[in-house]
Amino acid sequence: MRLLIVEDELKTATFLKRGLTENGFVVDTAHNGEDGLHLVLTGTYDLVILDVGLPERSGWSVVTEIRQHGKGLPVLFLTARDTVTDRIKGLELGADDYLVKPFSFAELLVRVRTILRRGPLRNEDTLQIADLTIDLNRHRAFRSGTRLDLAPKEFSLLSLLARRAGEVLTRTVIADQLWDMNFDSGTNVVDVAIRRLRTKVDDPFPQKLIHTIRGVGYVLEEH
Known part of the structure; x- marks a missing residue:
């Protein structure tokens, strides 16, 4: 290569x-x-x-x-x-x-x-996973046409998961990329952030996209 x-x-x-x-x-x-x-x-x-x-x-x-x-x-x-x-x-x-x-x-x-x-980065201006649409340029996200009210950090977390959709991201990777911190297993900042993101991205909709891989981390994908 x-x-x-x-x-x-x-x-x-x-x-x-x-x-x-x-x-x-x-x-x-x-x-x-x-x-x-x-x-x-x-x-x-x-x-x-x-x-x-x-x-x-x-x-x-x-x-x-x-x-x-x-x-x-x-x-x-x-x-x-x-x-x-x-x-x-x-x-x-x-x-x-x-x-x-x-x-x-x-x-x-x-x-x-x-x-x-x-493989190559998903480099579109807009990412689409199931009914989730992410407009990377305008910092907007939608599910089934409904705009999601995301804080800047929540949008960054969702974008990170979406760019690497289908790949399990460990808590260490997420913490390193978004919080500039060495992940401590006693710290629940990543879990709290995922939980808050789920309340906006998943809870109001029948299809869940953010999945927990127990003991490893999180993945965004449609099952």
């Missing part, structure tokens, strides 16, 4: 390329946003590892252009931007995952392989 690393820190780019090459990937690199975007639009890649703070064009801008051109290839943000707002912005712009520097290469490798097993 062919990967593209868009990273302006030469030491980091070299480290990543060597490690990924040793694990069987073919790797290209670019060191600014314009070159990275050009390679994506003219080449064929299975995944892009993208920094946010790039010269010439930011990672935000690059992923936006990728999606606007209809490219569904997976994007993994690898960046020092570690706030919850940054993570949510990256996911809402169309990234598959978001890993904060400093990072463990072993974790990066696991995330890359997990993303590649999933």
Whole structure:
């Protein structure tokens, strides 16, 4: 599989390329946003590892252009931007995952392989699962034509589940992506958030879409 690393820190780019090459990937690199975007639009890649703070064009801008051109290839943000707002912005712009520097290469490798097993991102502006419709651009969600009154965090949680529909997301993954926290098994923040989301997305409707996989996590899918 062919990967593209868009990273302006030469030491980091070299480290990543060597490690990924040793694990069987073919790797290209670019060191600014314009070159990275050009390679994506003219080449064929299975995944892009993208920094946010790039010269010439930011990672935000690059992923936006990728999606606007209809490219569904997976994007993994690898960046020092570690706030919850940054993570949510990256996911809402169309990234598959978001890993904060400093990072463990072993974790990066696991995330890359997990993303590649999933296949291309569902990159439509609108996601449809059963009678649930999610308008990612306008931050609106509907069931059977009825608009759901979702708080911003609830919409982000629903969008995360919908983008990865059919995949069981662990509490750790959800907490990492939306709350910028290391999940503690004694903390019920994810369960509380799912419960509140269900009261709006599932409870008023006969078909339930958010399912609990006991001991693992949650999945959005139609049974």
